[in-house]
Amino acid sequence: MSTKHKIKKISLIGLGAMGSFFAPRLEKAYGEGFRIIADGERKKRLETEGVTINGVNYRFPVITPQTEGDKADLILIGVKGYALEQAIQDIRNQVGExxxxxxxxxxxxxxxKLEAVYGEEHVLYAFMRMSIVMKDGKADFDPYWGKIHFGEKINQEYSERVLRVKEVFDCADIPYEIEEDMRKGIWFKYMCNIGENLTCALLGIPFGVYRNNEDANWLRRNAMREVAAIAQRKGIDIGEKEIALQEETVKTIPYENKLSTLQDLEAGKRTEIEMFAGTVIRMGRELGVPTPINEVLYHGIRVLEEKN
Structure with a gap:
C-alpha cells in the first residue's frame, strides 16, 4: 500500500455507544493524532468531566467544528440518527482532499446523505455489530465482542482506500470485517435492528426473551419481513434465508441485554424511531410495500417517548 495518504489524524464526532467502542483504542494508538469534534456544553463537559468507558475516565482532546486548517485523514461519525444532518455540517472543516x-x-x-454533500470519493460504507450498555453517561462493553464491518460497496478485492482504514484498525486492535457486499450487510443489520431493537423497546423486554417466547418472536420476524420486502424492491437480496440465519444469533446474546431503543426509553431520552420504523414506513409507501407491523412499532414507541 502506498504511504502517500497514510492515515495519521483521526476525528470522531459522537462519543456515545458507537464512539466509545473506538475512542480509547484510537487514542492509545494515535495519541494526539486522535481527537473528538464537539462544541458548546458538550465540549465543556468532555473537557471538565471526561467520559467513563469500561470503568476508566478519559479526557480526549477536543476540537470544535469551527477549527480550521487541521484536516483529518479519517472521520468517524458516531452520533444518533436524528443528529446526522448537524454532524454532516460540523465535520466540514475536517474534510480535506x-x-x-x-x-x-x-x-x-x-x-x-454523506455522498450528497462530500462526494463518493470521501465515503466508505460501514455498520456496527456490537452490544454496549450506556447508563448514567457511562459505557460498559466487551471490546472484543462485536466489530465494525466496512468497505467499498463491493469488496471482491480491497481498494487502496479500504487498505488505509484496515491499517488503522489493525494498529488500534479494533475488530473488523470487510464484507464482500456492504449494502447487503447494512440492510441485514438494519432488518435485524428493526425486528429485535424495536420489539424489545415496545414490550419492555430484554433480548433473552427471544429464546423462548413465540409472541415476541412473531413481532420480531414479521417486522423483519417488511424490511426484507423493501430491500428486495431495491435490488438487495435479503429474505427468509437471512431471517433464519439470525435465529441462532439471538440465542447467543446475553439474556439480560437491553438494546439501544429500550435503553433510551428507560433513560428518558429521545429514540431513533424515525430512522428505524419511520424510515421503513416511508420507504414502504414509496415502493408499495405494506408495513403494518412497523406502523404499530412506530406509533407505540412514539407514545412511550411522550410518556417520558
Missing part, C-alpha cells in the same frame, strides 16, 4: 468518512449509524441511508 484525501479525507475518508465512515458512518457508524444504525440506518441505511447515512452514506447516501
Amino acid at each position: 484525501h479525507t475518508l468518512i465512515l458512518s457508524l449509524l444504525n440506518g441505511v441511508d447515512s452514506e447516501e
Whole structure:
C-alpha cells in the first residue's frame, strides 16, 4: 500500500455507544493524532468531566467544528440518527482532499446523505455489530465482542482506500470485517435492528426473551419481513434465508441485554424511531410495500417517548 495518504489524524464526532467502542483504542494508538469534534456544553463537559468507558475516565482532546486548517485523514461519525444532518455540517472543516468518512449509524441511508454533500470519493460504507450498555453517561462493553464491518460497496478485492482504514484498525486492535457486499450487510443489520431493537423497546423486554417466547418472536420476524420486502424492491437480496440465519444469533446474546431503543426509553431520552420504523414506513409507501407491523412499532414507541 502506498504511504502517500497514510492515515495519521483521526476525528470522531459522537462519543456515545458507537464512539466509545473506538475512542480509547484510537487514542492509545494515535495519541494526539486522535481527537473528538464537539462544541458548546458538550465540549465543556468532555473537557471538565471526561467520559467513563469500561470503568476508566478519559479526557480526549477536543476540537470544535469551527477549527480550521487541521484536516483529518479519517472521520468517524458516531452520533444518533436524528443528529446526522448537524454532524454532516460540523465535520466540514475536517474534510480535506484525501479525507475518508465512515458512518457508524444504525440506518441505511447515512452514506447516501454523506455522498450528497462530500462526494463518493470521501465515503466508505460501514455498520456496527456490537452490544454496549450506556447508563448514567457511562459505557460498559466487551471490546472484543462485536466489530465494525466496512468497505467499498463491493469488496471482491480491497481498494487502496479500504487498505488505509484496515491499517488503522489493525494498529488500534479494533475488530473488523470487510464484507464482500456492504449494502447487503447494512440492510441485514438494519432488518435485524428493526425486528429485535424495536420489539424489545415496545414490550419492555430484554433480548433473552427471544429464546423462548413465540409472541415476541412473531413481532420480531414479521417486522423483519417488511424490511426484507423493501430491500428486495431495491435490488438487495435479503429474505427468509437471512431471517433464519439470525435465529441462532439471538440465542447467543446475553439474556439480560437491553438494546439501544429500550435503553433510551428507560433513560428518558429521545429514540431513533424515525430512522428505524419511520424510515421503513416511508420507504414502504414509496415502493408499495405494506408495513403494518412497523406502523404499530412506530406509533407505540412514539407514545412511550411522550410518556417520558
